[in-house]
Structure formats: structure tokens, C-alpha cells
Amino acid sequence: MAKVFVYGTLREDKSKKTPPFILFGYKLFAYPGGNFPFPYITKTGDTEDKVYGEVLNVNDEQLAELDKYEGVDRGMYSRETVGVVSVTTQAPVKVFVYVEKSLHPKAIPTGNWFRRS
Numbered sequence: 001m002a003k004v005f006v007y008g009t010l011r012e013d014k015s016k017k018t019p020p021f022i023l024f025g026y027k028l029f030a031y032p033g034g035n036f037p038f039p040y041i042t043k044t045g046d047t048e049d050k051v052y053g054e055v056l057n058v059n060d061e062q063l064a065e066l067d068k069y070e071g072v073d074r075g076m077y078s079r080e081t082v083g084v085v086s087v088t089t090q091a092p093v094k095v096f097v098y099v100e101k102s103l104h105p106k107a108i109p110t111g112n113w114f115r116r117s
Helices: 060-069
Strands: 002-006 021-024 026-031 038-043 050-058 077-086 092-100
Touching: 002 060, 026 050, 026 092, 050 060
Parallel strands: 002 092
Antiparallel strands: 002 050, 021 050, 021 077, 026 038, 038 092, 077 092
16 A cells, blocks of 8 residues: 545545645645646745645555556656655654646645635
8 A cells, every 4th residue: 555645636625624734845836727727736845835635545556547647657747755744643654745847837825725715
């Protein structure tokens, strides 16, 4: 089983409440893709920057599907290993995350996709 940090459209809880994990040193952006904007993150290295999300447990087949969905083979995202922190326990968790490789249109200052406006 692999753990994957999801921060946007793949989150299971679509409410505006604060998700259970934080990724520090990354910034959340929105790409205005027609009628369906999509989220992505880039690494800033600034610990003040943070992205909120959930951690999913996936098997190898699901991980391969996520790679395909995120366009890893097309160069849209790269899958990287990072550490996230639990909001409630402050415990670190090692996860995979999909990081954008070439776009930077509009930052989401809150770091929470469902609180972007």
C-alpha cells in the first residue's frame, strides 16, 4: 500500500472544513481550464507556504491509475515523496504527492482548494 497526499479534486471530503493534513513548503494554485479549473501545487521551500489535504491509501494498480490521471507520462505532474503533518497529532507521514511542472497562473492564498474564493 502507498500513501498519496491529495489536495484538490481527488479529496473525498469536499466540504470547506480544514482537511486533516498539511504539506509545508508548497503553494496551491488554480489553473483556469475553461469551465473546470483544476488545482496544482509547486514547491516553494518557504515553510510559511502550506497546502491542506487528505492522505489516501492506494495499491500499486491504483497508484498507476493516478499517475495516468495526473499526466505523469505527459509531463503535467511529477510524483514526489514528501512529508506531511497531521493537523490533530502533529505526527509526520511520508507520502507521495503530485506536483505541477510547468504552470503558475493563480495562487490560492488559503492553501485550501474548497476555500479558494
